[in-house]
Every structure is written in C-alpha cells, then in structure tokens.
Amino acid sequence: MRLIDQLRSFRARRIAIPVGADDLVLDVGSGDKPHWRADVLLDRYIDAAHAGQRSGRKAARVSRPLFDADAAAMPFADRAFDYAVCSHVLEHVVDPGAVIDELVRVSKAGYIEVPEASSAKILDFPSHLWWVRLDGNALVFTAKTERYHDAEIDAYIRRAGIERRLADLLDRDFDHRIVSLRWVGSVKYRVEGEVPQSLIDFAAEAGGHQRVGQTIAARLMTAVMTLPLRRFRRQAPILHDDVVDDAHRTGTGETLHRKVYRTAPTGR
Helix, strand or coil, X not given: CCHHHHHHHHHHHHHXXXXXCCCCEEEECCCCCCCCCCCEEECCCCCHHHXXXXXXXXXXXXXXXXXXXXXXXXXXXXXXXXXXXXXXXXXXCCCXXXXXXXXXXXXXXXXXXXXXXXXXXXXXXXXXXXXXXXECXXXXXXXXXXXXXXXXXXXXXXXXXXXXHHHHHHHCCHHHCEEEEEEECCXXXXXXXXXXXXXXXXXXXXXXXXXXXXXXXXXXXXXXXXXHHHHXXXXXXXXXXXXECHHHCCCCCCECCCCEEECCCCCC
C-alpha cells in the first residue's frame, strides 16, 4: 500500500467522524489512544497492570472524563451519546454481544473496528479471545479455543524471530487486517461457541505487546490531521447527570472534568 493510501486509510478510520460540533461522542475501550473527537471515555482496565490489553503505552490516557467501568454494563443513560467509537475492543471481551447491546443502548450510531479473522489467524495477540469476520452486514464472533490458529506455524514464527517483521508486512495493507463497521440504530451480530476459561485466564495475564513508536506516530498524525477540525469539537460543558443512568446520578449539577470516574455496577 502506498503512503498516500495509508494516510487515507488512517484518516477514514481514526479521523473522519460523521458528527456535528454539538454532538456528544463516547470512546469505549479508549485505552492509550482515545479518539480525537471523543468527549467521554470508558475503559475497564486503565493501569499498567493490564498492559496486555493494549498495543501502545501500558496505561490508559486520561485526556478527558474517563469512566472506569465494564463495557458490558455501562453506567450511561439510554441514547446519552450521539456517536460511539469502539475500536479493537470486542476481540478482548468475554461477551462481545453484551458490549454491542450496550453500545446500541447508550448511543444512536457509531463505529466498530476489530481484527479480521483470516489475518489474525496468521498473527494474533495473546489477549484476543475471538476470531471475527463480517458475514454480509453482520459481525460474526467465533470463540478461540487456543491462543493460536495453528500451533506448528505459531512455533515456527516465534522460533524464527520474524513476528515483528511479519506484523510490519501485514500492517502495510492494514485495511485487509480489520473489519470496519459503521452503524446507525442497531448492529447485527452472531456469537459462535464459548471461550474456555483457561484461555480467558491466560489472556488476562498476558504480557504487553507495546509498540510505543507506532503509538507516537499515530498521535502525531492525528494532531496534524485534526488541526483544521478542532473547531468542530464540542465546547459546551457536559453535565454528569445528563450522561449517566438513574442509578449513578448525584443531583449535584456537577460537570464532567478530566479525571477518572469510578462507578459501582448496577446489575443490569
């Protein structure tokens, strides 16, 4: 893929977003690379102890109000957001269907990005629990039963020390490595199988696969590409009780600030 094509791809995936200046945007699983337009962030694992869940820096970035909460039981009101971004999150969670249901509940529209199964079967991260493909306009999640698709091939890649070079090669055509889904109103999906507890436990304890240089480059490209778009970022303050559900409202009239908000689960 030519450099110009790579830049176009990056812009389409990470920059372009169909929202107005007053729209409220949520980034679910924001990690260390929050979406530039997100007004509110949500991430369940924000510290360096969960670095295996991220591909950039070890800890999550608290650059905007960040809710430390489960994506499968978000503390937000129905349709609180105009748009929700969920990028490279669903392949990590135990119940991707529950997270999708929550995305549709709390937001009117959004963008989902996940690794595409055939590419992931060549080289995947140990913290991923699902192979994901697009069947028509439906996301299909197939449970992984082992860390790799083929144990012999996986052993060869690691024995030969070509993991990083192979990743760089595959990333040159990144659009073929991912499934991108823009949705309005609803998301069609299907979940096949169940991930064994042993693999869930392994993924939770997996070491990090940080590529800090790549993260810094992405951050620089984002800063440059969004310079003319900054005026479209929401300026109005966000009231805490306008976005959270009934169980989490305080009645104090407080506005959200750049800090971590921890909420008790509601049992939904």
